[in-house]
Amino acid sequence: MTLTTLAAVFVLAALVLPNRVVGLGPATFLRIPGEAVIGAAVLLALPRRARAAVAAVGGVALGAMTVLNLLDMGFDQYLGRDFNVILDWELFGDAESYLEDSLGRTTTLAAVAGVLVLVALLLILPALSLVRLGNALARHTGTATRGTLIAGVVWITCTSLGLQVAGVPLAADRTASALKVQARRVSDTLRDEAEFRKVARVDAFGNTPGSQLVPELRGKDVIFTFIESYGRSAIEDPIMAPGVDSTLDVRTKALAKAGFHAKSGWLTSATYGGSSWLGHSTTMSGLWISNQQRYRTVMASDHLSLTEAFRRTGDFDTVGVMPGVQKGWPEQQWYGLDKVYNAFQLGYQGPKFSWSTMPDQYALQQYQERVHSKRPADGRSRMSLLILTSSHQPWAPIPKMVDWDRLGDGSVFKGIEAAGDKPADVIADTSKSRAEYGKSIQYSVTALTEWLERYGTDDTVLVFLGDHQPIARVSGNHASRDVPVSLVAKDPKILDKITDWNWTDGLRPAHDAPVWKMNTFRDRFLTAYGSTPHPRKG
Structure with a gap:
C-alpha cells in the first residue's frame, strides 16, 4: 500500500x-x-x-x-x-x-x-x-x-x-x-530555419564594392572589443552599479586626460546569460542570431560581416585575439580575419582563472606586442577583433591589475589566482555571485581602458560592448537583454559622425540613452562612416 x-x-x-x-x-x-x-x-x-x-x-x-x-x-x-x-x-x-x-x-x-x-x-x-x-x-x-x-x-x-x-x-x-x-x-x-535562410541571403551591403565601404575610417586603427557578460545590470543594479559606475566615471576622466572622448548607448542582445557567440555574430552580421541553427546558417553563408567589410576594402589588415578559443575555429573565414591568435598562441604561462584562460590585461598586452605595435605592410590600416574573457562566470577567482611592465609571460598572476575565491564558494552564493560579477566587470573595463590610455594613438578607434547580460541568478528574473556599447576616439571627427545617434557622452550610458536591437548596429556603423548600400536581394 x-x-x-x-x-x-x-x-x-x-x-x-x-x-x-x-x-x-x-x-x-x-x-x-x-x-x-x-x-x-x-x-x-x-x-x-x-x-x-x-x-x-x-x-x-x-x-x-x-x-x-x-x-x-x-x-x-x-x-x-x-x-x-x-x-x-x-x-x-x-x-x-x-x-x-x-x-x-x-x-x-x-x-x-x-x-x-x-x-x-x-x-x-x-x-x-x-x-x-x-x-x-x-x-x-x-x-x-x-x-x-x-x-x-x-x-x-x-x-x-x-x-x-x-x-x-x-x-x-x-x-x-x-x-x-x-x-x-x-x-x-x-519553420524558422527555412525562413532564416532566405533572410540571410538579403544584405543591404552585400554587393557594395570595397572602395565604398567605411571610407571615413581609412587610415584609422579600428578595434572592436567584446567584454564577456557586460550587461545593463552591471550599470543599474543596486548591488553591482556603485562600483561599476564609479569605475566607468574614473576611466572616462582618465581617457579624457589622455585626449580620448567617448559616447555610449545600449544594444539589446540576441542572447542572455551565455552563448556569447550569438551576440558576437549578431553584432557583426546585422542579423538576429538567437539560436544555434541561425548561427550555423550564417557561418556557412557569404553574408557580409562588419569585420569582413574592412578586409574587403583592401586597405585594412584584419586580426583577431581570442583567448577563449581553445580548439579549431572555422568561423575565422566568415569573420574575414587574416590572422587569429587563440588561447595557445599568446605565450601565457600563468594560471587559468576558472573558465578564463588568461587575464584580460595579459591578453591586451599580448595584443599590443604582437599586433598593435607593428604597423601593417604597404601603409595599410588595421581592424582588430578582441574577445575578453575575465568577466565570464563563475567570477572566481578574479584577476587584479598589475604593473603593465611586470606582465611578462603571465607567471605574475600565480599568487593572485591562488589567493582568489574558489569557484564553488561563489557559485553557491547568489549575493556573492552578484558582487563578484560587478568586480569582474570593473577589472575588464579598467584593463581595456588602461591599455587604450597607455597605447592608443591619434588614429585609434575603439568600439567595445557586452555580448549579453549575466545569468538570471545575477541579473534577476526580469532583467532586460540590454548591454552597454561605447565608441572611443581622439579624433573629434570620428565622434561627430555619430552625433545623430544621441548617445551619452562618456563610458556610462544614461538610463534613457537610445536602445537599439543589436542586429541594427552593423548597418548604422557602416552608414555613419560613409559606406554606400548596394543591396543583395537573395
Missing part, C-alpha cells in the same frame, strides 16, 4: 510540475491533473497486457516531459529562455567544459554521472509507477471506477468555476499543455 501511495504521489507531482523555478510552491502540487483522470479511465478499460504496455509507454513519456520541464527551468535560469529540443543538445558539451574549468574534473565527472542517473530514474520510475497504479486500479475496479468518475466531475467543476488555491487554478492540464508547447516549439524551429 505504501509503495502504491508513493507511486501515485510521484505521478501526480510529475503531471503538475511547472517548467519555471518561480512556479514551484505547495499550491502547484495541490492541483488535480486532468491527465490523471483520463489516464485512469483508459487503464480501467484495457485488458491486462495492453494495460501494462500503455502504462509503461505512458510512464516513459511522462518521464521525458519531466526531463524537458527541468531543462526548461535550467535554461531559463541561465540563458533566459526555454530548452529547444532540436537545437540545444550540443550545448551540453560546452556546459561540461565550463564545469570542468570551474570546479575541476572530478567534480564534473561526479555531476555528469549524477545527471545521467537522475535522467534514467526519471524515465524508469514513472513507468514502474504507472504499471503499479494500473494493477491497483484493476484489483479494485468498482472503487476505482467510482473514484475516477468523481475526480472527473470535480475537475470539470473546478475548471468551469475557475476555482483556485493560493492563486493557482485547482484544475490542471499542465502536461498536456506542455506537450503542445513542445510540439509547437519544434514546428516553429523547423
Whole structure:
C-alpha cells in the first residue's frame, strides 16, 4: 500500500510540475491533473497486457516531459529562455567544459554521472509507477471506477468555476499543455530555419564594392572589443552599479586626460546569460542570431560581416585575439580575419582563472606586442577583433591589475589566482555571485581602458560592448537583454559622425540613452562612416 501511495504521489507531482523555478510552491502540487483522470479511465478499460504496455509507454513519456520541464527551468535560469529540443543538445558539451574549468574534473565527472542517473530514474520510475497504479486500479475496479468518475466531475467543476488555491487554478492540464508547447516549439524551429535562410541571403551591403565601404575610417586603427557578460545590470543594479559606475566615471576622466572622448548607448542582445557567440555574430552580421541553427546558417553563408567589410576594402589588415578559443575555429573565414591568435598562441604561462584562460590585461598586452605595435605592410590600416574573457562566470577567482611592465609571460598572476575565491564558494552564493560579477566587470573595463590610455594613438578607434547580460541568478528574473556599447576616439571627427545617434557622452550610458536591437548596429556603423548600400536581394 505504501509503495502504491508513493507511486501515485510521484505521478501526480510529475503531471503538475511547472517548467519555471518561480512556479514551484505547495499550491502547484495541490492541483488535480486532468491527465490523471483520463489516464485512469483508459487503464480501467484495457485488458491486462495492453494495460501494462500503455502504462509503461505512458510512464516513459511522462518521464521525458519531466526531463524537458527541468531543462526548461535550467535554461531559463541561465540563458533566459526555454530548452529547444532540436537545437540545444550540443550545448551540453560546452556546459561540461565550463564545469570542468570551474570546479575541476572530478567534480564534473561526479555531476555528469549524477545527471545521467537522475535522467534514467526519471524515465524508469514513472513507468514502474504507472504499471503499479494500473494493477491497483484493476484489483479494485468498482472503487476505482467510482473514484475516477468523481475526480472527473470535480475537475470539470473546478475548471468551469475557475476555482483556485493560493492563486493557482485547482484544475490542471499542465502536461498536456506542455506537450503542445513542445510540439509547437519544434514546428516553429523547423519553420524558422527555412525562413532564416532566405533572410540571410538579403544584405543591404552585400554587393557594395570595397572602395565604398567605411571610407571615413581609412587610415584609422579600428578595434572592436567584446567584454564577456557586460550587461545593463552591471550599470543599474543596486548591488553591482556603485562600483561599476564609479569605475566607468574614473576611466572616462582618465581617457579624457589622455585626449580620448567617448559616447555610449545600449544594444539589446540576441542572447542572455551565455552563448556569447550569438551576440558576437549578431553584432557583426546585422542579423538576429538567437539560436544555434541561425548561427550555423550564417557561418556557412557569404553574408557580409562588419569585420569582413574592412578586409574587403583592401586597405585594412584584419586580426583577431581570442583567448577563449581553445580548439579549431572555422568561423575565422566568415569573420574575414587574416590572422587569429587563440588561447595557445599568446605565450601565457600563468594560471587559468576558472573558465578564463588568461587575464584580460595579459591578453591586451599580448595584443599590443604582437599586433598593435607593428604597423601593417604597404601603409595599410588595421581592424582588430578582441574577445575578453575575465568577466565570464563563475567570477572566481578574479584577476587584479598589475604593473603593465611586470606582465611578462603571465607567471605574475600565480599568487593572485591562488589567493582568489574558489569557484564553488561563489557559485553557491547568489549575493556573492552578484558582487563578484560587478568586480569582474570593473577589472575588464579598467584593463581595456588602461591599455587604450597607455597605447592608443591619434588614429585609434575603439568600439567595445557586452555580448549579453549575466545569468538570471545575477541579473534577476526580469532583467532586460540590454548591454552597454561605447565608441572611443581622439579624433573629434570620428565622434561627430555619430552625433545623430544621441548617445551619452562618456563610458556610462544614461538610463534613457537610445536602445537599439543589436542586429541594427552593423548597418548604422557602416552608414555613419560613409559606406554606400548596394543591396543583395537573395
